[in-house]
Amino acid sequence: MSETRIRDRAVIIDQGFVVIQRWGIRIIVIAAALYVLGWAVGHTWVVWFPVALAILFATVLGPPAKALRDRGVPAAAAAGLVMLGFLAALGVLFSILIPQLVDEAPQIADRAAKGVGEVQDWLVNGPLPIESGQISNALNSVEDWLRDSAGDISSGVLSTIGVATNVIVNTVLILILTFLFIKDGHRFLPYVERLGGHRVGGHLRELLYRAWNTLGGFIRTQALVSFIDAVLIGVALALVGQPLWVPLAVITFIGGFIPIVGAFASGAIAVLVTLVTNSPQDALIILAVIIAVQQLEGNVLSPMLQGKSMNLHPAVVLMAVTAGGSMFGITGAFLAVPVTATVAEILRYANERIDTTLTTGGDPVAMTSTAPATASDPAAVEDEGGKQR
Structure with a gap:
């Protein structure tokens, strides 16, 4: 007969406390590292702020610049043409809408x-x-x-663009960085892959490529959705005779880039202003329109235009916006969701590699990335002459 071994309860409890102690130390170390990272970012925000905005602009302006390069236009000329178009659009916006808003x-x-x-x-x-x-x-x-x-x-x-330093200096710096990112950004991923070597180069390339696509998709989708929201709400404000419908529509568009919180704040302002300038009935009409537009955005526009590329729960988005706004103000609230989406994409890729390792029994670091480098992939390796190899 096999003898049944009974483990002492004290041993089991002691092992449980050992596990708790081990994870407690890990959590403390991770929290300390995040605190140091946040402290460093906060004290060097003057550098990271223009870089972050330039990257966001580059995600929007990169595809048209690539389309020009694919048609034989030199990289510098393609970036210059795209930047000129971008500056012209900004000039129209600032000359027509922004002064009225101010x-x-x-x-x-x-x-x-x-x-x-x-x-x-x-x-x-x-x-x-x-x-x-x-x-x-x-x-x-x-x-x-x-x-x-x-x-x-x-x-x-x-003035939000000049939080860290002078408005003009930051604007010029952002424009220069955006031009450089558009001009030479397609060479960055191949460089990272070569620098990382055989074991990790492919993973770095794939991570950055996915993060870039997620970031670009988020910015372009938010811009389109915010524009549609602003048009619909602006038309409703004009129909009820709201004299401030243009600046309120601009506020709606700007607020759309801060998910949940921005839409709620801009909608509340539109309803309150209509309540004073018009009547309670008109305010209720605008409230109904805003609710309908938000339902259209949440159930139709965002899923159709963005799909599951973000795949972030609304609670995560709300917490990210709150944390970013608390630490870095309006700019932090604006950048919180793109940063969170990028981190989430990195975690998804790591989870995919772990699943692959469990099914194949291989080394997750030694395994090469499965994403092909194609002509439409900015990670496609280019030689000095610009030809793919």
């Missing part, structure tokens, strides 16, 4: 503050009065903030 921003803030006051009066004195000091205090805080900010918004609308 001029009307104090009025929008003041009327939004009055709208908050009317909402507070309705909650207290309406058909279903609410006796809640917390609600009143919260609404009073929002109203005071909007009134205090009314004079500062017009001067601060264009």
